Amino acid sequence: METSIQIRHLAPSDFEVISPVVDEWWGGRQVGQSLPRLFFEHFAPTSFALVHGSEVRAFLVGFRSQSNPGVAYIHFVGVAPAYRRGGYGRILYTHFFECATSLGCTEVQCITSPINVGSIAFHKRMGFRIISVGGEQNGVPVCLDYAGKGKHRVRFSRLLAPGNDGT
Numbered sequence: 001m002e003t004s005i006q007i008r009h010l011a012p013s014d015f016e017v018i019s020p021v022v023d024e025w026w027g028g029r030q031v032g033q034s035l036p037r038l039f040f041e042h043f044a045p046t047s048f049a050l051v052h053g054s055e056v057r058a059f060l061v062g063f064r065s066q067s068n069p070g071v072a073y074i075h076f077v078g079v080a081p082a083y084r085r086g087g088y089g090r091i092l093y094t095h096f097f098e099c100a101t102s103l104g105c106t107e108v109q110c111i112t113s114p115i116n117v118g119s120i121a122f123h124k125r126m127g128f129r130i131i132s133v134g135g136e137q138n139g140v141p142v143c144l145d146y147a148g149k150g151k152h153r154v155r156f157s158r159l160l161a162p163g164n165d166g167t
């Protein structure tokens with residue numbers, strides 16, 4: 001990892017910095033409403049910012065499932081467009097995997113939109129397998145109506161087994 005880069009927990013004040021840019025980071029998709037302030041206030045122990053000085057270059061919002069403590073869930077991950085394909089996403093995911101393992105989790109789950117081909121490719125490289133059942137969109141297995149009527153989603157799972165780094 002670059003020595004000038006640090007990973008720290010998300011803080012409530014990061015909401016002011018991240019919330020205004022997420023729609024742009026997601027290519028204009030209106031995703032900001034899915035990232036309310038509560039994640040910055042109540043999920044900090046399992047959520048991280050990758051920073052260069054005071055500049056937030058990437059972030060991850062995750063948590064341990066309240067229903068199934070063996071499962072950790074990644075709700076959001078975003079890397080500023082200028083820094084993509086430089087390993088920041090992998091660094092944050094690896095950090096989260098270590099955090100989740102230390103909490104006793106054995107599996108990480110997440111979802112993405114079937115139109116988000118970059119995210120699907122990223123998750124496959126990070127060792128996730130698709131666990132969606134019920135339908136297909138753009139040639140990708142999806143869970144139909146998972147996020148609401150007509151909002152199909154790709155579901156991913158990755159076991160936190162040693163050596164499962166997706167490479």
Ligand SMILES: CC(C)(COP(=O)(O)OP(=O)(O)OC[C@H]1O[C@@H](n2cnc3c(N)ncnc32)[C@H](O)[C@@H]1OP(=O)(O)O)[C@@H](O)C(=O)NCCC(=O)NCCS
Nearest residue numbers: 076077078079084085086087088089090118119121122125
């Ligand atoms: C998805 C995202 C987080 C990836 O972050 P990143 O820092 O660019 O990813 P990395 O550089 O760490 O890449 C990790 C691996 O995934 C691969 N990968 C990343 N983005 C990819 C893409 N668009 N297409 C194909 N492969 C990709 C890389 O080649 C790399 O593989 P390797 O390490 O085996 O060589 C970033 O593109 C992003 O913020 N996208 C917009 C927000 C989003 O869609 N988030 C996910 C849904 S919540």
